Amino acid sequence: MIKAVVFDKDGVLLDSEAEYDRRRKVFFAEQGIDDSAFPDFYGSNNDEIWRTVEPVDEARRAELFENFIQRFKNEPMVYADYIYPEAEPALRAIRKAGYMTALASSSPHAYIDKFLAAAAFDALFDYVVSGEECARHKPFPDVYLNAFSALGVEPGEVIVVEDSPKGIAAAKAAGAYVIARKVPSFPDIDQTLADERITTLEGVLPRVLAL
Template identity: 30%
Template sequence: MINNRLVIFDMDGVLVDSEKFYMKSEQRVVESFGKKASISDFRKYCGMTQTNIWSGIKSDFDLPESIDELKAQGKKSLEYLFETEPVKLISGVLETLTGLKEGNIPMAVASSTSKKLILEHLTHLGIKEYFSLIKSAEEVGVSKPNPKIFLETAKEFGVTPGNCLVVEDSTNGILAAKNAGMYCLAFSNPEYDRIDQSKANNITDDLRILTPHYLGQVIS
């Protein structure tokens, strides 16, 4: 039966078109120190926790502030962008979630974003009720590519890793899914620069391929 399986979604860049907000806020902070940076410089940080992101940025751009201070500046910049620009669902998300729900497929969100922000986005965009579980990396204490967030999510459903399908977009998220022993479907957004998604089992630019039938085909 398909319903002994689980679909786990990352949020940023998979459900919610929010990656650009993070990259833009990071660029703004770096440029406030007189450094030159482009949006593409920050693509590699997608899928990481804020601590790991700012640790990497501090090193890459030789910034004088502490990681905690950079996180605070990044949070302020991000909040401003979220308040002044509309946040939208990724194309095809609603149809995908509706189809999986109609097929009685359990769904969860496992994201590196804070639990508070996950809940705000999913509630605001009207998709929170599709998910039986929402888990943040801040709850597990480690960042992707560590597989812990996916393994703990599967454990809460009583589903083995081999019966889980993870939808990710970032290189780190894909590695986390594969490190967990799960099938990974990578979403490649044509509006963004391409990143390394080669470790995924499959790559798509249309989430609507993810149906109960597809799930049954790839996890037998």
């Protein structure tokens, strides 16, 4: 019996990954950093990204990250511009049907809080957790196991809504049923590990409301 639906943030509730990618590319170009050999950072956490940029020199890595933050200090993410219009109605319908909801994201908690404030989604989640609060990031299952424990549910009692290959792998490793939301700005992203795919968050509703 499903008792909870747990959501990732970027790509699932808002189409923000393209903007993150744009900002990194702007910064790399301004710093003279050749990013041509960098992997796809979709769904990655800050530690993984900046270790790729500077794998050896920790002080230089920290300096680059701080410079990146300062570069866009006066251009904050306007999260409201990227939120999927169906996100709030879908969340409200799921909760009205009696399911618990949680947010489990790789983003730093400060970014999650800014998103929740911008979207006015604070009351729509029973629990919120950042990957930075866990020992290991996605694709390890830690952030999802944390959420399941906080909600008091078993993995088999949870549906996870994800988008990135790392996030899907993390949710599957945690033992959950995984629904992948297709991302308009990254239509070719590999979601083959998911149990099913949907075009919008409204696609979650038939599954949970039929249970």
